[in-house]
Amino acid sequence: MSRTGKQILFFIFLPLLIGYFIYFFFRPNYWFVQLIDSREPLVTINDLPGFEKVFIFSGSDFCWAFSFSSALFIWESTQYQRVRYLPFVVLIIVVGSEFIQHILTADFTLDLWDVFAALLAFCLSFVLLRRNNEKK
Amino acid sequence: MKKSKYSILLLPIIVLLYAALYIATSYSVPCEGDCEKVSKITEKLRTNKSYVYGAFRCTYFQGSDTLCIYVQDTIGIDWNHLADTTCLLAQENGLFQQKVFVIKNGTFPNDTVARKTCP
Secondary structure, rough: HHHHHHHHHHHHHHHHHHHHHHHHHHOOEEEHOOOOOOOOOOOOHHHOOOOHHHHHHHHHHHHHHHHHHHHHHHHOOOOOOOOHHHHHHHHHHHHHHHHHHHOOOOOOOOOOHHHHHHHHHHHHHHHHHHHHHHHH | OOOHHHHHHHHHHHHHHHHHHHHOOOEEOOOOHHHHHHHHHHHHHHHOOEEEEEEOOOOOOHHHHHHHEEOOOOOOOHHHHHHHHHHHHHHHOOOOOOOOEEOOOOOOOOEEEEEEEOO
């Protein structure tokens, strides 16, 4: 498999798969999960200790943000020229996506862990993909 | 990946795909009908009973008449009484002739500590 192929597998599809499993097992009351299987959650999230709760709620956000950032950085590596402001645009989108939920859903409360997860995902993706690609 | 002048077209596709994923994970299915009734049973069972995790349908088939009550392994609790209480709550919420199973959470295979068929 080519280097880009591996990057697509591990940086784009794997995080999406992990994120899907989090929804599938712990947050099944979403229509895209119920399309496949209508089931009860394995655990009641509110009963979980803080760390596990953060993992379930913010883990899926982290996976989405990491996969999205990686997809754009990998796409950029296929261009003839670097897109100079791409990291800035990606950062705005992944962090902004957390804030915009406040407008989209009435029962949403802004969770700083989600914002932190999105920031961490962006930074990891940036370091692992863009900075690495720059060096090569 | 080979650099191509057409790969610019991938950008809107990537953004649209992730936007679709984002929207899909932003809306949850409302808990109505049977889900709401079972949820109310959970809510009432958990009042002053920290050992109760919750009430769930044991099977995912529509129209299921089974109620699985998952509990923490606790000494000195009358599980049959909990099953009776569940029956009362089920009837209060319009769920009749339910099959109630009180199950210890986190054991494999499942350890059913009480079972009852409600009137």
